[in-house]
Amino acid sequence: MDEEIVDYALEYAQSKKIDYAEVRANSQVQDRIILRNDILEAYVSAVDSGFCVRIMADGGIGFASTNRWSKEETKATVDLAFRYAKAANRKDKLIFAEEKGIKTKWVVEQKKKIENIAPEEKISAFAEVHKTLASCGINVPAVMSQVFIDLITKYFINSEGSRISSFVPKIGAYVYVTVAEQGKTEQGYEQFGYSGGWEALDIWKIQERMMHNAKVLRDVITKAKPVKPGEMDLVCGPEVTGIAAHESCGHPMEADRILGREMSQAGRSFIYKGGNYWVGTRIGSEAVTVVDDPTIEHSYGYYAYDDEGVKARPRFLYKDGIINEFLQNRESAAKLGTRSNGSSRSVNYDREAIVRMANTFVAPGKFTDEELIEDVKQGVFMKSFTEWNIDDKRFNQRYVGKEAYLIKDGELQHPVARPVIETTTLKFWSAVDAVSKDVEFDAATCGKGDPAQGVPVYTGGPRIRLRKVFVK
Amino acid sequence: MNDILGKTEEIVKKAKSLGADEVVAKTTFGKYRQVRFSNNQVDITVAWDDYVTDVALAWKKRVVATQMHDFRDVDAAIKRLVGLAKVSGENPAFGGFAKGSFHYANSQADKKLETLESPTELVFEAVDAAEKEAGSKVDSGGILFTKYEDVYLVSSEGPSGVDSRSAVELSIRAFSEQEASGHGVECSSTLKDFRPSRAGSKAGEIARLAKNPKVGDEGVYDVIFDPLIFGSVLGIWGGMASAFSIMIQMSIFVDRLGKKVAPGIVTLKDNPAAYSMSQRVFDDEGVPTGENVIIDHGVLKTYLHNASTAKVFKTKTTGNAGLIAPTPWNVEMTPGSLNKDDLFEEVDRGLYLTNTWYTRFQNYIRGDFSTIPRDGIFLIEKGKIKQSLKDLRISDNILSMLGNITGISKERQHVHWWGEADPPSLSPYVLIKNVHMTKSK
Numbered sequence: 005m006d007e008e009i010v011d012y013a014l015e016y017a018q019s020k021k022i023d024y025a026e027v028r029a030n031s032q033v034q035d036r037i038i039l040r041n042d043i044l045e046a047y048v049s050a051v052d053s054g055f056c057v058r059i060m061a062d063g064g065i066g067f068a069s070t071n072r073w074s075k076e077e078t079k080a081t082v083d084l085a086f087r088y089a090k091a092a093n094r095k096d097k098l099i100f101a102e103e104k105g106i107k108t109k110w111v112v113e114q115k116k117k118i119e120n121i122a123p124e125e126k127i128s129a130f131a132e133v134h135k136t137l138a139s140c141g142i143n144v145p146a147v148m149s150q151v152f153i154d155l156i157t158k159y160f161i162n163s164e165g166s167r168i169s170s171f172v173p174k175i176g177a178y179v180y181v182t183v184a185e186q187g188k189t190e191q192g193y194e195q196f197g198y199s200g201g202w203e204a205l206d207i208w209k210i211q212e213r214m215m216h217n218a219k220v221l222r223d224v225i226t227k228a229k230p231v232k233p234g235e236m237d238l239v240c241g242p243e244v245t246g247i248a249a250h251e252s253c254g255h256p257m258e259a260d261r262i263l264g265r266e267m268s269q270a271g272r273s274f275i276y277k278g279g280n281y282w283v284g285t286r287i288g289s290e291a292v293t294v295v296d297d298p299t300i301e302h303s304y305g306y307y308a309y310d311d312e313g314v315k316a317r318p319r320f321l322y323k324d325g326i327i328n329e330f331l332q333n334r335e336s337a338a339k340l341g342t343r344s345n346g347s348s349r350s351v352n353y354d355r356e357a358i359v360r361m362a363n364t365f366v367a368p369g370k371f372t373d374e375e376l377i378e379d380v381k382q383g384v385f386m387k388s389f390t391e392w393n394i395d396d397k398r399f400n401q402r403y404v405g406k407e408a409y410l411i412k413d414g415e416l417q418h419p420v421a422r423p424v425i426e427t428t429t430l431k432f433w434s435a436v437d438a439v440s441k442d443v444e445f446d447a448a449t450c451g452k453g454d455p456a457q458g459v460p461v462y463t464g465g466p467r468i469r470l471r472k473v474f475v476k
Numbered sequence: 477m478n479d480i481l482g483k484t485e486e487i488v489k490k491a492k493s494l495g496a497d498e499v500v501a502k503t504t505f506g507k508y509r510q511v512r513f514s515n516n517q518v519d520i521t522v523a524w525d526d527y528v529t530d531v532a533l534a535w536k537k538r539v540v541a542t543q544m545h546d547f548r549d550v551d552a553a554i555k556r557l558v559g560l561a562k563v564s565g566e567n568p569a570f571g572g573f574a575k576g577s578f579h580y581a582n583s584q585a586d587k588k589l590e591t592l593e594s595p596t597e598l599v600f601e602a603v604d605a606a607e608k609e610a611g612s613k614v615d616s617g618g619i620l621f622t623k624y625e626d627v628y629l630v631s632s633e634g635p636s637g638v639d640s641r642s643a644v645e646l647s648i649r650a651f652s653e654q655e656a657s658g659h660g661v662e663c664s665s666t667l668k669d670f671r672p673s674r675a676g677s678k679a680g681e682i683a684r685l686a687k688n689p690k691v692g693d694e695g696v697y698d699v700i701f702d703p704l705i706f707g708s709v710l711g712i713w714g715g716m717a718s719a720f721s722i723m724i725q726m727s728i729f730v731d732r733l734g735k736k737v738a739p740g741i742v743t744l745k746d747n748p749a750a751y752s753m754s755q756r757v758f759d760d761e762g763v764p765t766g767e768n769v770i771i772d773h774g775v776l777k778t779y780l781h782n783a784s785t786a787k788v789f790k791t792k793t794t795g796n797a798g799l800i801a802p803t804p805w806n807v808e809m810t811p812g813s814l815n816k817d818d819l820f821e822e823v824d825r826g827l828y829l830t831n832t833w834y835t836r837f838q839n840y841i842r843g844d845f846s847t848i849p850r851d852g853i854f855l856i857e858k859g860k861i862k863q864s865l866k867d868l869r870i871s872d873n874i875l876s877m878l879g880n881i882t883g884i885s886k887e888r889q890h891v892h893w894w895g896e897a898d899p900p901s902l903s904p905y906v907l908i909k910n911v912h913m914t915k916s917k
Binding site: 038040042043044045046047048049050051052053054064065066067068069070071072077080081084085087088089091092093094095096122123124127131145146148180182189190191263264265266267268269271272276279354356390391392393394395396397399400401402404422426427428431451454455456474 | 510512514515517518521522523526528532538541544557560564565596618619648651655724725726799836837838839841842844846847848917
């Protein structure tokens with residue numbers, strides 16, 4: 005990364021009649037490993053380095069990026085961004101919410117430096133997963149692993165005096181497993197994610213978790229019974245709690261979505277001006293508080309400053325069941341008359357930073373995990389999920405259980421085959437009557453933007469108990 | 477142009493000299509433009525100018541790849557890559573990159589898309605058309621995207637060629653009410669015959685019809701799929717036809733080659749033809765691309781292959797090599813015998829769905845999945861649209877749906893939208909019987 009070129013780009017942009025300019029450079033040392041069973045299909049190793057210029061002029065925004073680091077190319081990139089900003093010709097002129105310039109550097113520390121890990125060690129860490137599964141006594145015809153390792157260096161400067169440098173190593177992986185027993189198949193996957201060094205592998209315990217997955221999938225085939233559809237209590241494990249927090253709290257609380265800026269792709273929100281829901285409206289029971297917090301150290305969604313140079317902080321989205329605070333970047337905050345809360349993220353230099361979640365989770369309650377089960381006469385414990393989705397206003401959602409058990413008279417019984425909850429955001433969160441103490445997190449990739457920008461996040465929470473919901 | 481091809485060839489020679497058995501290098505100079513708009517105004521205009529050389533090499537059946545962004549870095553980058561291959565694990569299934577010397581069709585890329593710098597007026601053509609067709613004020617949003625790429629490919633195994641690839645796409649969603657919207661797309665490889673107003677009119681028409689929606693009822697319906705939503709389904713079937721999807725057991729087509737998977741009226745092809753947004757004259761191994769019939773009158777005829785997967789399946793490459801795995805370029809369903817209106821007449825009581833998103837599978841081999849229709853959802857009675865609906869979900873099986881196709885229209889549309897209707901496809905109106913719809917309780 006050539007910081008002199010970045011500085012030159014801003015200097016050149018400021019020589020024009022602009023309202024605002026920023027230059028964001030990004031260099032990513034990338035490893036991508038694809039394994040089919042224990043066979044390496046491909047190892048892709050590359051360095052992607054470039055910068056973007058975002059200019060606001062006459063109330064319009066222009067954005068241009070390049071990966072060619074020359075002064076000539078820099079001038080052309082700035083010229084293009086400036087020309088596009090002017091061409092917007094908007095009736096409603098855009099402004100950004102106020103921020104002060106910040107000069108700082110931040111890094112995520114590594115206990116075991118990824119730079120010191122040999123490629124063969126990286127490969128073997130995941131090839132071993134298949135070897136373990138192949139010898140566990142369960143018929144596992146296919147395991148597919150995708151590994152993403154990124155060393156991300158950023159340099160952000162803007163016309164308000166900000167100058168922020170950062171370095172973040174991130175490791176992520178998907179492992180898909182197919183189990184075949186009695187002529188039937190079941191499939192499932194686990195995602196892993198961490199900001200930091202190779203110590204992630206010690207924390208993840210991939211082999212243990214994938215072995216558990218294989219056993220769960222085998223039991224779905226050999227032991228599980230369907231649930232008799234009807235109204236009953238549902239206890240959600242942290243994985244299910246987390247996906248619900250992400251889908252039906254985090255997403256609808258994105259201010260750009262609320263304002264319609266994502267209307268054609270990710271959609272709008274059930275929260276909108278003049279509608280039934282806004283800040284101060286009840287959306288869940290008093291037991292429900294959902295937080296989005298980018299500052300959880302070593303989390304997959306960790307950052308100290310967002311991609312507009314705004315300091316990160318926790319956001320209380322739903323607080324005691326009440327809609328509390330939207331996720332904001334500087335553009336949305338200005339439109340809604342507030343300040344950014346540091347939610348602007350971009351996956352690379354060639355993508356616009358937009359409003360995103362970081363680590364979204366249900367805040368802990370006062371119960372033990374056991375107490376939540378003990379008080380259920382008839383219900384289902386949905387520990388993890390497989391198929392899921394939600395509509396684009398983020399109101400109608402569906403979660404299908406992967407590992408799930410019948411609860412009868414406060415005791416866990418046999419596994420339940422693919423139980424389904426299909427309900428609204430209001431009904432889901434209003435039905436929560438108890439929340440346990442212990443929060444757990446899962447890694448996920450949050451999708452949004454056009455072109456798509458999959459950003460690393462955590463989803464999570466403790467166990468939660470929903471009373472009298474329809475399970476089928 | 478020859479200079480870039482020469483530099484790409486030097487990369488291949490360098491890798492060979494360092495011990496690589498086989499090498500493919502592909503240099504792409506890409507120029508991409510996008511206008512994003514919402515609430516009838518431009519939010520941001522974006523330009524990406526990218527240069528990248530993708531290099532894949534094999535050493536003793538170890539396959540590694542890299543991307544380079546500067547010809548000055550070649551020696552060090554290739555040395556690193558060959559070193560990486562030497563510590564990587566063997567892939568016994570790797571059968572080598574495609575071999576041979578080929579003649580390629582002339583590229584039909586549109587040069588006008590290389591120089592189009594301010595496409596904003598095309599956006600307003602669509603926005604105006606949406607409002608006109610809706611007959612009242614609508615809030616429209618979407619994107620206009622243009623692409624122009626010069627591609628230079630050299631393989632140590634013989635193929636060498638130059639291609640230019642262009643595309644233009646407009647996607648617009650119009651809201652007539654908070655919960656009433658329509659979506660239209662216009663996709664092409666050239667500006668000739670590109671009519672943003674068609675997408676706008678379609679979005680406006682559906683938005684008008686979608687007003688005052690009622691929550692739909694759960695049940696089993698005969699469903700007419702609009703070309704846009706059916707494009708999402710075609711993309712799923714196309715992806716599942718990749719031989720790699722078969723090898724990793726992520727496809728309903730596992731163990732079904734040569735078997736009947738659909739009624740006789742269904743013929744499904746992959747074809748990166750000149751009209752397609754993904755038109756190209758060679759694949760990522762330098763094999764000429766062309767039409768491949770995946771399902772022929774209901775019978776699964778082939779998977780999509782690169783040279784290596786073709787060896788595993790004891791057949792020939794279909795010219796679908798991506799950098800790592802075979803991929804569909806542009807999925808076509810051959811037209812049926814009915815007009816669109818005749819297709820509606822076939823439905824006594826059913827649904828007309830126009831778009832969908834968030835498709836997720838429980839099991840890719842079985843095909844159990846759900847997806848959430850959006851924009852216009854309509855109840856059809858006796859062939860006519862009776863009522864606008866909302867809040868319904870398809871919860872069904874993608875193999876059963878393929879088997880339950882009973883009608884295909886003559887009319888087809890080239891569609892592509894975001895990650896949901898991807899890859900691009902040539903998609904008709906299709907009638908599928910007995911589709912399971914669910915809703916929130």
